[in-house]
Amino acid sequence: MSDLRSEVGDLLSQATLRYSMVWEDDELLRQGLRIAPTDDVLCICSAGDNVLSLGLAGANTVTAVDMNPAQTALLELKLAAVRTGSYERLVGVLGLADGAPREHYRALRDDLPADAAAFWDEHLDLLEGGVVFAGRLETYILGFARAHLAELWPDDLFDRLVRATTVEAQATLFLGEGLTADFEERFSWYFGREQMAANGRDPAQFRHVQDGDVGGYFLRRFTWAMTHTRLRDNFYVRAFLSGSYGPLESGPAYLRPSNFEALRLAAARVRVVTGQMEQVLSQYGPFDKGAFSDMFEYMSPELAADVLAGLAAAFRPGGRLAWWCLLVPRPVKGALTPLDGLADSLWEGDRSWFYRSFHLGEVSG
Ligand SMILES: C[S@@+](CC[C@H](N)C(=O)[O-])C[C@H]1O[C@@H](n2cnc3c(N)ncnc32)[C@H](O)[C@@H]1O
Structure with a gap:
């Protein structure tokens, strides 16, 4: 499959926190993907909000992939806070409560994978200022x-x-x-x-x-x-x-106090992978549902079609893939059946408003 290095791969692989929240309406994913308890879900990680939302929607597993190690470190931080602490720890380390995020970080640091701990050790300033809006x-x-x-x-x-x-x-x-x-x-x-x-x-x-x-x-x-x-x-x-x-x-599903107990259960079913989606895909799966942010935005039409075909091949028959287009049209193609009626009607209520379109495609059975 084509390599994204010729596109924005090198740029986005740098460990800079680009997105500290996800500006993509999780209701569109939940209603468009219709998560079932048996579903194995593949999701672009970004800041992790929608990974956790799809976990809360009841998925069997959620695999979160991002080529930027800062993004996967942010999701690891959220997962460690949920695993090792209380709701107060989660909002505390994210800078959404009174008190020092650094203290909360110390309490959960040993539960982080080594890469994520190394990232946060070097970026304590991001935590201090309230990481949720620091991208x-x-x-x-x-x-x-x-x-x-x-x-x-x-x-x-x-x-x-x-x-x-x-x-x-x-x-x-x-x-x-x-x-x-x-x-x-x-x-x-x-x-x-x-x-x-x-x-x-x-x-x-x-x-x-x-x-x-x-x-x-x-x-x-x-x-x-x-x-x-x-x-x-x-x-x-x-x-x-x-x-x-x-x-x-x-607020976001993972930050709602009433969701916290369910979040604990969901967090245990999340796997985090740092790498380029189209390169790491073959090591995991098969999947039933997929959420791809607006990753095709950065690709030529040819590369987008090529990558989409590769993604579709990693899904079980009847599987569904979802993505947004911000400024660049990249509609459903090839191996997928478009669900345009549902996608368009969901887009009409898109609370995150930036996007020009939302797409859903089904893998033929
Ligand atoms: C697609 S970006 C979109 C953010 C926002 N909507 C925008 O357009 O600025 C969200 C995340 O996807 C990751 N990403 C983009 N293309 C990827 C790819 N091919 N494989 C893995 N991660 C990718 C980025 O690193 C980023 O963290």
Whole structure:
């Protein structure tokens, strides 16, 4: 199978924490993949949030793969906190509670695999500052709220938006007071291709992007999210606008206090692999369900088709694969039957709003 090294493999294999949370709506995965208790699931690791969510959905096993060792170290940290401690340890080490993350880290360090412990020993600064929002992308995203929103919005607008009980009331507030000409101009500039490539993502991650007006596209999608999803049900937008999840019971599945006991059981069924998906795949599997983030975004159409065929071959008949496309279209092809009706209707409620499409493909029986 083709080697991604010619694409962004070298770049993404560097141990820099690029993503400290997952900005991909786990509800789309849960509803699209319909996890059964016998399912063996393969999932891009990223920050691990959706790996844990699919475990909580009841999968038999979840294999998490990422070529960036910083990403797998983050999931290992979360797993060790769950294995060795309480809910307080989990939120404590992630910087989501009062107290020193470093103390929590000390208490769980010996339970980490050597590579992950070595990574965190060298990056205690990331833990100190609250690792959940310390990724390169999160630092950039939250920079908008910190440096710009305070100037653009009245102090209490975010709170009033969160308190809105209906999406109509929230939309009226946003369109009336939030979406000013200054906001539009600053948002499109900040989330435009040039600024994002320099600070949030990387120029190589835009290699196959053809849409010239990236900032305008993100502004349209953000406006959609603010007028079609309620902030009180949407932690992705709450985090985007405030650098906080707000009440954790309505945050990511793995952080909900009511899920913690189930999380302990799910954590024991997670396997973490550092490596390039298409290279490590043959050592594991077969699988029933797969979640691939937007990994095809960084590949040429030919390479994406080649990699997809290789992935499909590692799945049992009837297996389902899911992925997003952010800016680059990479639809279902080849060995998979598209489930476009279901995927499109799920995308219409996508709380993580960035993505231009969501895809589901089924492996023929
Ligand atoms: C695909 S990225 C997407 C993040 C975000 N949606 C974006 O586009 O900026 C999520 C994770 O996938 C990992 N990744 C991407 N391609 C991969 C591959 N071929 N094999 C293993 N991990 C991969 C990255 O290292 C990263 O941690």
